[in-house]
Amino acid sequence: MRFSKWHALGNSYIVVEQPDAGTMTPERVRRLCAPTTGIGSDGVLEVLAREGGRAEIVIWNPDGSIAEMSGNGVRIAACWLAAEARRREVVIVTAGRELAARMLDGLEAETDVGPVTVGVPEMLDVGEALEFTAASVGNPHAVIRLEAPTRGDLLRLGPLVESHPRFPERTNVQLVRVDGRHDVTVLVWERGAGETSASGSSSVAAAAVAVARGWCESPVTVHLPGGDLHVRLAGGSASLVGPAEEVARGSTSL
Numbered sequence: 001m002r003f004s005k006w007h008a009l010g011n012s013y014i015v016v017e018q019p020d021a022g023t024m025t026p027e028r029v030r031r032l033c034a035p036t037t038g039i040g041s042d043g044v045l046e047v048l049a050r051e052g053g054r055a056e057i058v059i060w061n062p063d064g065s066i067a068e069m070s071g072n073g074v075r076i077a078a079c080w081l082a083a084e085a086r087r088r089e090v091v092i093v094t095a096g097r098e099l100a101a102r103m104l105d106g107l108e109a110e111t112d113v114g115p116v117t118v119g120v121p122e123m124l125d126v127g128e129a130l131e132f133t134a135a136s137v138g139n140p141h142a143v144i145r146l147e148a149p150t151r152g153d154l155l156r157l158g159p160l161v162e163s164h165p166r167f168p169e170r171t172n173v174q175l176v177r178v179d180g181r182h183d184v185t186v187l188v189w190e191r192g193a194g195e196t197s198a199s200g201s202s203s204v205a206a207a208a209v210a211v212a213r214g215w216c217e218s219p220v221t222v223h224l225p226g227g228d229l230h231v232r233l234a235g236g237s238a239s240l241v242g243p244a245e246e247v248a249r250g251s252t253s254l
């Protein structure tokens with residue numbers, strides 16, 4: 001099977017294309033993503049079909065589960081397709097979302113993310129009482145604002161919140177520090193992946209909650225351990241700007 005490996009601020013994806021890839025199973029995805037015995041990745045983007053500047057993809061998490069959405073994954077798929085089809089504007093379809101993307105200068109691209117919904121503040125008991133706000137960017141998120149979140153907080157709270165019974169489909173988790181009217185710093189615990197250096201849908205969820213709760217105004221720059229993403233919110237939908245870079249291509253028998 002041929003593959004290429006990409007990253008977006010250190011959030012990595014292996015891109016494979018059907019029919020070359022053959023049957024993709026949770027077990028095979030886990031083998032591909034394994035850091036020492038596989039290629040190593042935060043997920044797999046399986047291109048099911050493409051025609052011109054339009055491709056339909058499935059987003060796999062490294063634990064073999066399927067995600068409805070990934071902001072970085074969609075941007076990586078868009079950059080992959082733009083290079084393959086030699087176009088600057090493409091459309092990526094995932095779990096029923098048709099998302100337009102535009103190549104910008106350098107390694108950056110802007111993608112539409114689609115509708116974002118934000119819930120009301122709720123309390124969660126994880127051995128300590130946590131206030132969170134649920135958001136959906138197609139995939140589920142729990143946004144938690146803390147004064148000064150640390151990596152230790154993320155590693156302790158991330159797994160507890162991800163698999164709390166309040167979230168029957170599990171959830172992505174964001175620890176958010178509000179830095180200003182247009183800036184937040186976010187630590188990300190991804191459903192099915194654990195700690196990652198960046199997440200596009202998490203950035204959109206954190207920005208949407210920050211705007212809905214009056215902490216920030218759009219546009220919001222999201223500072224992540226891997227670098228910055230830029231989120232614009234208007235009319236209940238979002239767009240995301242950030243980089244994506246191919247780091248390797250090859251073939252594997254995994």
Ligand SMILES: N[C@@H](CCC[C@H](N)C(=O)O)C(=O)O
Binds near residue numbers: 061068069140191
């Ligand atoms: N890397 C992501 C999110 C990937 C999916 C997520 N783990 C889920 O299960 O919803 C991003 O950039 O959005």
